[in-house]
Amino acid sequence: MARPIWTGTLSFGLLNVPIRLMTGERRSDIHFRMLDQRDNTPVRYERVNADTGEEVPWKDIVKAFEYQKGNYVVLEEEDIKSAASDAHETVEIDSFIDAGDIPPAYFEKPYILAPAKKAEKGYVLLRETLKKTGKIGIARVVIRTREYLAAVMPEGDALLLNILRYEAELVDPEEYGLPAKEAAAYRITPKEIQMASDLVKSMAGKWKPGDYRDDFRDKLRKAIEKRLKSKGITTTVNEEDERVPEHATTNVVDFMALLKKSIGAKKRTPAKKAAVKNAATKKTAAKKATAEKAPAKKTAAPKAAAKKSTTRKAPAKKRRA
Structure with missing residues (x-):
């Protein structure tokens, strides 16, 4: 609930x-992410300082009112709440x-x-x-x-x-110069009004909201399902947590269902092959470390290096596929 x-x-x-x-x-609503078409990496929006060009963390961002061009007064959260x-x-x-x-x-x-x-x-x-x-x-x-x-x-x-x-x-409709004269001034005859009235009566009905659907969203969702089935999952990227704007909508539930449906219907995608390759490489690295019987502190660095090199190689294979 x-x-x-x-x-x-x-x-x-x-x-x-x-x-x-x-x-x-x-x-x-169905929401889209912008990707760099060269490698399908998500394009992020950065909070950048206009003077230095450096990214500004959320903790350093405050709200301000621009009372003159280029002049601001900073407000505290308490000012807004009060x-x-x-x-x-x-x-x-x-x-x-x-x-x-x-x-x-x-x-x-x-x-x-x-x-x-x-x-x-x-x-x-x-x-x-x-x-x-x-x-x-x-x-x-x-x-x-x-x-x-x-x-x-x-x-x-x-x-x-x-x-x-x-x-x-609200905007006053008068601002748009709407036709405000009588119908006759626009050469509309009584017969035309009567015919239009008859047409409205012939099309009259009761309001049934369930009879109406968002056709655009339904068609777009089918297009997404078709793409998922034909191409599989093309990229998986782990991103840092970002603050989600208040009232923002999401389609995570819908897309999780689509992804599960696609994965179940297809054979292993390139992304899955890369994951299996990574797992095998990690297992081999672990065996080598055990054979050498080196101290844990000394093996930590090579192990991390093996993991990093594996991660770099996997996307390269995925691009050649």
Whole structure:
């Protein structure tokens, strides 16, 4: 079961309902890595000092605001946290409005509010009241370090919390010089409007989200499976751990399944042959070390050297294959 982002309280008036804030979306994007086509080595993004050209470790990176071109003021983490409301882990409803009053452009990201144990009564009370009155709650909520405007609304058995955009974040359509005159000014006749209306009615139906799939992702996944089956695993690279950006999505689970499927269906790939070769070479080196009966400290260096030379030779054989 998914873990809650945080556990806290849903508050309106004097009523407080213990809740868990759960993610309401599941990202299924397929992400790619950039490789150097000469040897299929991943291309890394470096955090480089603009003056020295040297890489900057994460521990030395701070956040700053550029108040003038080339002039910055550095902010501490506490500065950012203090700007948010003190009401962490609380969804505090300020007012209730008609459900249809918010234009679609304001809705940004959904979350699911789930009741804590033994808090079902207050949860269901608010849910059913919102359904009966046709209202939704406008609230403020702090997620991680930022405060958001949000709408609390019923949907089926759930209470959803939808993050809202602020008015200042939206572009006024008037900026794009849209056609604002009556239809007749664009030589649209009443008959054309009637015919278009009839076409819409003939194509009308009910919203069934399950009827729609991400065709691009499905086709792309098939293309990846085909490549894996035809070429096998072309490269395996051990990389240093890198900080993953917050909210970053990954397709590790999907690709692990594809890799297992490919490996099971194919004979040994060049990568596997190299691994077997490495294992045999290590075994031979170990036997030589035992025969010589040299002290452990003296054999450590040659053993490491043998391991290094083996590792270098394996990729060369893989390129000739």
